[in-house]
Amino acid sequence: xxxxxxxxxxxxxxxxxxxxxNAGFSSGWQFRNPSVGIVxxxxxxxxxxxxxxxxxxxxxxDMPAIAKPVPATSRFDDGWTPSDSxxxxxxxxxxxxxxxxxxxxxxxxxxxxxxxxxxxxCFSAASLGSMAAPFGASxxxxxxxxxxxINMAKDASLHDVEPGEATVPSGVxxxxxxxDSSSKDLAAKKRRRSSEELEAEQGDPQMAAEAKTESxxxxxxxxxxxxxxxxxxxxxxxxxxxxxxxxxxxxxxRGQATNSHSLAERVRREKISQRMKLLQELVPGCxxxxxxxxxxxxxxxxxxxxxQQVEFLSMKLAAVNPRLDxxxxxxxxxxxLQSHGGTSSAIGFSPDAVHPQxxxxxxxxxxxxxxxxxxxxxxxxxxVNSMPNAWDEQLQNVMQMAAFSSNSQQPRTQ
Amino acid sequence: MDSENSACGNPNPNPTLGPSKxxxxxxxxxxxxxxxxxxxxxxxxxxGRRIERAAYASMAYSAGTGRGWxxxxxxxxxxxxxxxxxxxxxxxxxxxxxxxxxxxxxPGGAGMDYCTLLEETADYIKCLSMQVELMQxxxxxxxxxxx
Numbered sequence: 001x002x003x004x005x006x007x008x009x010x011x012x013x014x015x016x017x018x019x020x021x022n023a024g025f026s027s028g029w030q031f032r033n034p035s036v037g038i039v040x041x042x043x044x045x046x047x048x049x050x051x052x053x054x055x056x057x058x059x060x061x062d063m064p065a066i067a068k069p070v071p072a073t074s075r076f077d078d079g080w081t082p083s084d085s086x087x088x089x090x091x092x093x094x095x096x097x098x099x100x101x102x103x104x105x106x107x108x109x110x111x112x113x114x115x116x117x118x119x120x121x122c123f124s125a126a127s128l129g130s131m132a133a134p135f136g137a138s139x140x141x142x143x144x145x146x147x148x149x150i151n152m153a154k155d156a157s158l159h160d161v162e163p164g165e166a167t168v169p170s171g172v173x174x175x176x177x178x179x180d181s182s183s184k185d186l187a188a189k190k191r192r193r194s195s196e197e198l199e200a201e202q203g204d205p206q207m208a209a210e211a212k213t214e215s216x217x218x219x220x221x222x223x224x225x226x227x228x229x230x231x232x233x234x235x236x237x238x239x240x241x242x243x244x245x246x247x248x249x250x251x252x253x254r255g256q257a258t259n260s261h262s263l264a265e266r267v268r269r270e271k272i273s274q275r276m277k278l279l280q281e282l283v284p285g286c287x288x289x290x291x292x293x294x295x296x297x298x299x300x301x302x303x304x305x306x307x308q309q310v311e312f313l314s315m316k317l318a319a320v321n322p323r324l325d326x327x328x329x330x331x332x333x334x335x336x337l338q339s340h341g342g343t344s345s346a347i348g349f350s351p352d353a354v355h356p357q358x359x360x361x362x363x364x365x366x367x368x369x370x371x372x373x374x375x376x377x378x379x380x381x382x383x384v385n386s387m388p389n390a391w392d393e394q395l396q397n398v399m400q401m402a403a404f405s406s407n408s409q410q411p412r413t414q
Numbered sequence: 415m416d417s418e419n420s421a422c423g424n425p426n427p428n429p430t431l432g433p434s435k436x437x438x439x440x441x442x443x444x445x446x447x448x449x450x451x452x453x454x455x456x457x458x459x460x461x462g463r464r465i466e467r468a469a470y471a472s473m474a475y476s477a478g479t480g481r482g483w484x485x486x487x488x489x490x491x492x493x494x495x496x497x498x499x500x501x502x503x504x505x506x507x508x509x510x511x512x513x514x515x516x517x518x519x520x521p522g523g524a525g526m527d528y529c530t531l532l533e534e535t536a537d538y539i540k541c542l543s544m545q546v547e548l549m550q551x552x553x554x555x556x557x558x559x560x561x
Contacts, residue, residue, distance in 0.1 A: 303520065303542070320553060
């Protein structure tokens with residue numbers, strides 16, 4: 001009789017169960033436990049409400065003391081394990097108080113279950129403050145906490161997380177690895193936040209700490225799997241849809257489409273905005289400008305002006321002819337010829353014969369750094385590095401040496 | 415002109431940080447002196463254009479081949495060695511779309527997607543401003559030491 005009633009109820013309840021994206025046991029437990037306000041009460045059918053007050057009373061007063069014999073069934077026993085499937089969970093739904101008691105009579109029989117029961121009741125928003133249990137942490141209960149955390153995170157923290165998610169797209173834009181770590185952090189933060197909320201309610205640091213550690217650990221594993229599946233965009237943020245995947249996909253923003261195309265689009269847009277920011281820093285006077293169009297105009301103008309400057313300066317350089325240039329050339333080549341044995345034949349002149357003084361002055365420079373080696377760019381670099389590093393100072397030094405050496409020579413006709 | 419630039423050892427070892435000013439100065443000064451030596455003093459505009467090409471060449475070599483725009487510049491230089499071609503400067507005001515205008519300005523921009531175009535533009539601006547600084551410095555110091 002009990003079994004029959006149970007069966008009838010279970011068939012109805014099963015459908016309810018399947019809508020909950022949770023392991024069967026825990027959702028069944030939530031169903032049973034009125035004070036577990038984790039899944040918002042709106043989602044529940046009216047049937048649970050009828051159970052709620054009765055369960056409440058039973059839980060409050062009778063839990064440790066229920067001694068009514070239970071028609072022992074293997075199904076019941078199995079049902080208390082957290083690994084239950086959703087179909088089994090349905091069988092536990094009592095249709096009425098008489099059936100409640102058999103289930104509740106198991107409470108004393110299973111001390112671990114008592115702990116679990118206390119835990120779940122503790123998590124309720126409407127909470128049994130009294131039920132805030134001094135029960136020690138148990139592993140099973142912790143796993144349930146994890147599941148409940150997920151539900152909480154999905155439904156309740158969704159609202160909280162909006163500002164936090166603003167940081168996620170930047171992580172996305174930064175590349176796959178960066179995105180993984182940032183989403184992991186965000187997911188971990190969510191779990192911690194939800195468990196902290198719970199902690200604040202009951203003041204049981206032990207449980208919350210364990211919940212945190214467990215949820216964080218499982219976080220990482222699930223995040224990896226979810227992040228690898230990310231490009232497919234299969235994970236939906238809405239709680240109602242993810243059956244096996246308890247994790248929220250942090251990269252999909254709430255209220256936005258999550259198929260692969262829009263995710264890729266979002267990544268692309270993040271990249272573009274990053275680059276625009278870079279450009280904004282490069283182009284002078286663009287920090288106040290906002291808006292892509294105006295920025296682009298500024299950038300175009302700047303590039304145009306730079307190119308015009310190059311043209312103008314090159315014309316000027318053509319006019320200003322410097323024998324100084326020639327001296328600079330010799331200065332530079334001197335170094336290379338010394339270190340690299342005259343491969344710069346394109347330069348086409350022999351410094352030794354023509355500029356003896358410069359040769360001497362150059363020698364000092366060359367010997368200043370040493371190592372007769374290889375690449376003339378390196379030698380040149382070393383040569384000039386011996387001079388101060390300021391851009392203008394370098395040029396000035398070079399010019400000074402050129403001037404010094406040019407004073408002692410006859411100017412070359414060009 | 416290109417040969418002496420390209421003979422200058424390895425391309426830019428750190429493309430992400432931008433070309434080193436030193437190498438830029440070295441290349442450009444060398445090219446500049448070559449131009450002065452080889453072109454007759456009469457054809458100033460011709461020399462000016464050569465100097466401008468030398469400027470772009472040294473810029474591109476200093477930037478290395480890791481950048482799309484530098485590759486495009488070098489390609490253009492090598493292919494148009496015979497013609498008197500300078501850096502194309504089609505007026506971007508004719509292009510209605512701003513992205514199109516930018517593509518015309520940045521060498522090699524036509525074949526890039528928008529995202530890459532922005533990145534290349536940033537690098538191009540960096541190198542261009544370095545080149546302008548260098549040339550301005552040369553002009554200033556040569557004018558102070560001038561004859």
